[in-house]
Amino acid sequence: MALSSKPAGSWAVALPVLSICLLTICLLTTAWADEPAAAGPSESSCFGSVVSVPSRPTVTSATNTTQCGVVEVEYGLERQWPGGGAHRDDLSGGLRLGLTPNLDLHWSSGDFIHLMNGDGNRTGYGDNWLGLRYRFLKQTKYRPSMGLFYDAKIPSASAALGLGSGEVDHSISFLASKDVRKFHFDFNLIELLAGRPAAPGVDHDSGFALATWYPLNRRLSAVVEPYGYTLLNQSAPSWASATLGFNYKVQPRLYLDTGLDVGVTHYAPQKRVFVGATFAIANVYSWMKSR
DSSP states (O other): OOOOOOOOOHHHHHHHHHHHHHHHHHHHHHHHHHSOSSHHHHHHHHSSOOOOOOOTTOSSOOSOOOOBTEEEEEEEEEEEEEETTEEEEEEEEEEEEEEETTEEEEEEEEEEEEEEETTEEEEEOOOEEEEEEEEEEOOOSSSOEEEEEEEEEEOOSOTTTTSOOSSOEEEEEEEEEEEETTEEEEEEEEEEEEEOSSSSSEEEEEEEEEEEEEESSSSEEEEEEEEEEOOOBTTBOOEEEEEEEEEEEEETTEEEEEEEEEEOSTTSOSEEEEEEEEEEEEEHHHHHHHO
């Protein structure tokens, strides 16, 4: 008998999109109102050379936003061993667009998921996420930069196949970043509101992540990152993991990454290995201006 996932209601699917649109309008209005009146500084911040601002290979989000006007693409391939002889393969990624010097738009999806466990082999498409990241405070000598990141899940993965919950989730994160000599630190406090598949309301948990970056040379950087989440519900207990990753600058527009993730608590996935890339495609503001 064919398996099918429970379709989400039209309002449940539309809510994340409406939320993103409203937040975009509000934040763009605020950000543009804060821009200098003179054309020079504004244009130099949104019409400069194209460079990449990679976020891989960390779970932690930095306060540094995608360069204003630039479209970035990032994708990664990973294999995860949750335990009990199971494994999961995941090809995921998406696009980012720098809307202003302090605001960017995120879209990501799980393009291919293969899950093998005691219930058999399943393959399918993952969930889609839409998000906005806003940096409201820049770094000074004694103060970190700070920002907020709102992310909403549009359920597109099959719940019947165990590839997703079939419910809308919302996530809001507080971000802080600081440079200390050669070290760069990114800290996130993440609040997740997860829809309940079989009951009204939402489940809630909190996530913590701290990434420490160190340049090994002018192209290669190493990153160490502990992260984890508190209890979400009876089927999703608290857990913590740690990552050792590397990021390599091929050129200012292209970065490659790889790493290993190891569970440090009982309910965490045992191991995860990954490779990925980030590429800044073009500055669409410059293209529209030239047209």
